[in-house]
Amino acid sequence: MIHFLFEGKSLQATEGQSLAAALLANQERITRYTRGKSKPRGIFCGIGVCFDCLLIVDGVSNQRSCLVEVKDGMQVRIQDGA
Amino acid sequence: MELRHQVIVVGAGPAGLNAAKYAANAGCDVALIDAGKKLGGQYWRHTGAQDFDQSLHHDFDSGSLLMDAVQANPRIIIYSDTSIWSASIINDEIVLRSKSVAFITQRLILATGAYDRAIPFPGWDIPGVMTAGAAQSLLKGSGVIAGKKIVVAGSGPFLLPVSAALSSHGADSVELFEASSATAWLRQLHILLQNPSKIVEGLSYFKTLQSHKVKMKYRSAVVAAHADESGLLKSVTVAKIDSDFKVLSVREIECDVAAISYGFTPDIALATSLGLKAKVASDGSTVISVDGDQRATYTNEKYQIFCAGELTGVGGSDLALVEGAIAGLSAANSSQNKRTLVKLRKRLTRFAKALLMVYPVQTGWKEWLKHDTTICRCEEVDYQEFLYAGQVLGASDARTMKLMTRCGMGMCQGRICSRNIFDLLGSSDDDRIRGGQRPIITPITLGELAQEGLL
Numbered sequence: 001m002i003h004f005l006f007e008g009k010s011l012q013a014t015e016g017q018s019l020a021a022a023l024l025a026n027q028e029r030i031t032r033y034t035r036g037k038s039k040p041r042g043i044f045c046g047i048g049v050c051f052d053c054l055l056i057v058d059g060v061s062n063q064r065s066c067l068v069e070v071k072d073g074m075q076v077r078i079q080d081g082a
Numbered sequence: 083m084e085l086r087h088q089v090i091v092v093g094a095g096p097a098g099l100n101a102a103k104y105a106a107n108a109g110c111d112v113a114l115i116d117a118g119k120k121l122g123g124q125y126w127r128h129t130g131a132q133d134f135d136q137s138l139h140h141d142f143d144s145g146s147l148l149m150d151a152v153q154a155n156p157r158i159i160i161y162s163d164t165s166i167w168s169a170s171i172i173n174d175e176i177v178l179r180s181k182s183v184a185f186i187t188q189r190l191i192l193a194t195g196a197y198d199r200a201i202p203f204p205g206w207d208i209p210g211v212m213t214a215g216a217a218q219s220l221l222k223g224s225g226v227i228a229g230k231k232i233v234v235a236g237s238g239p240f241l242l243p244v245s246a247a248l249s250s251h252g253a254d255s256v257e258l259f260e261a262s263s264a265t266a267w268l269r270q271l272h273i274l275l276q277n278p279s280k281i282v283e284g285l286s287y288f289k290t291l292q293s294h295k296v297k298m299k300y301r302s303a304v305v306a307a308h309a310d311e312s313g314l315l316k317s318v319t320v321a322k323i324d325s326d327f328k329v330l331s332v333r334e335i336e337c338d339v340a341a342i343s344y345g346f347t348p349d350i351a352l353a354t355s356l357g358l359k360a361k362v363a364s365d366g367s368t369v370i371s372v373d374g375d376q377r378a379t380y381t382n383e384k385y386q387i388f389c390a391g392e393l394t395g396v397g398g399s400d401l402a403l404v405e406g407a408i409a410g411l412s413a414a415n416s417s418q419n420k421r422t423l424v425k426l427r428k429r430l431t432r433f434a435k436a437l438l439m440v441y442p443v444q445t446g447w448k449e450w451l452k453h454d455t456t457i458c459r460c461e462e463v464d465y466q467e468f469l470y471a472g473q474v475l476g477a478s479d480a481r482t483m484k485l486m487t488r489c490g491m492g493m494c495q496g497r498i499c500s501r502n503i504f505d506l507l508g509s510s511d512d513d514r515i516r517g518g519q520r521p522i523i524t525p526i527t528l529g530e531l532a533q534e535g536l537l
Contacts, residue, residue: 014225016129021224029209029314036462040313042209044459044498046216047124048117049197049349051493051525052207052459062493066219069119 002072013070020053020065031055031065035081054082083183087113089413090187095123096399097391097406098193099148104410106157114158117165121149123195125399127222138222138247140283167526169356174384181530188385189413192353193406196346196392202502203450205307207459210315214244214343227252229339233318235259235304236343237441242287249294259302259320262441270436277433304342305329305450327446344443347501348393351523362511365438368518369395376409388413397434458499460492480509480517495520
């Protein structure tokens with residue numbers, strides 16, 4: 001088991017999981033809010049095609065959570081306005 | 083940095099793996115490039131862990147044999163976790179750029195696969211609504227069940243293994259709604275009977291669905307999704323539909339995940355950026371034209387480009403494997419066993435065409451849309467803006483529509499919405515082919531371009 005921070009909360013994950021999967025396993029479904037209408041979005045295509053599950057990983061924005069592998073100590077934030 | 087190889091294969095799913103294997107066994111030095119961290123593509127996606135649950139796959143044994151063979155082959159160098167963002171012909175050589183390396187070759191095999199086709203409906207952008215492929219990839223790649231109460235919907239044979247996997251791996255309940263009719267297969271029965279292994283595979287899914295009490299309804303579709311006060315999916319509207327996908331009656335079903343897909347869209351971005359000739363297939367998808375050797379048309383003696391698998395037309399993993407083998411042999415100028423492979427390809431192509439006829443996506447879905455339904459997810463273009471641009475501003479082709487509304491101009495570069503926009507506009511084949519051309523294949527930052535000295 002590894003731990004990562006999501007919006008300041010410490011969440012558990014299994015090594016090798018995608019960030020999108022680790023978030024879903026913790027009942028966290030929102031990864032970003034849209035820049036036009038501030039609507040919540042989450043994982044949609046799951047394979048890096050749709051760019052809907054973007055979030056901020058260790059300070060770097062526009063990361064596709066379905067492609068990023070979760071790491072111990074990773075700091076993850078919802079992206080507001082992608 | 084520049085790297086040269088005799089043969090370069092892009093995509094490490096069934097087609098690309100087999101292409102690399104056959105080209106290497108025929109004596110070529112091969113590079114196999116894939117955006118993923120592990121071999122297998124979407125089809126053989128796996129966690130890589132020792133205790134990986136193989137029951138998630140229909141035929142993981144043959145997949146792991148092939149992956150092991152490719153990994154052990156000294157003639158194949160694997161570049162995983164490597165995305166190609168541009169492809170061009172420079173001085174009669176094919177140049178593929180990733181973030182740190184320019185790969186150069188005179189013989190290229192593209193096996194870039196496909197992704198789920200999503201059709202818009204009110205609420206399809208609510209978190210909790212995802213493609214069937216997304217639910218499958220969460221389970222196969224990370225061992226995570228997307229939700230507790232899951233509705234699977236759309237059309238196509240892929241919905242069966244997805245529902246079977248979700249129901250047998252811990253979802254509290256799974257309901258499956260297939261838009262096609264239960265008896266559509268009867269019209270293609272002679273072709274089904276020529277492929278008995280497919281009947282066996284299909285029956286195994288039905289058996290799993292039955293033992294996990296999965297309710298399955300035909301001629302039904304999810305036509306709207308609804309969010310709770312925190313913006314998350316709480317229910318979907320399921321409709322009985324007619325053969326044109328028009329709504330006959332509706333009911334609401336509570337769920338926390340709706341996994342919905344209507345077949346697949348081939349990923350032809352790399353192929354079209356190289357100028358390869360495309361055509362529109364019977365299902366309306368744009369695919370790459372190839373000859374009997376899997377060779378794409380726009381090639382000469384100096385450089386040759388081959389395509390295998392879904393980007394030449396959606397046909398499933400068995401056909402992709404055969405096309406990959408033929409492409410690998412063609413790239414290596416070998417004709418060993420080619421006749422047997424060509425015969426097999428013919429039978430599997432017939433089966434693939436029959437499948438597309440059993441699961442047609444009809445245009446009645448346009449009537450599911452409301453004025454505020456999102457059409458382009460990236461740029462948040464709704465149906466009302468789309469209709470205004472079409473009816474008042476006179477945008478009748480996809481390009482004009484894009485310039486006026488921004489639909490298809492966002493981060494996904496039209497991968498999700500463009501096929502739907504073509505259907506809404508009733509676009510010509512030429513318009514569909516032109517609309518698929520993108521000079522940049524995957525988004526890259528200006529900083530990364532500057533680092534490469536390309537600015």
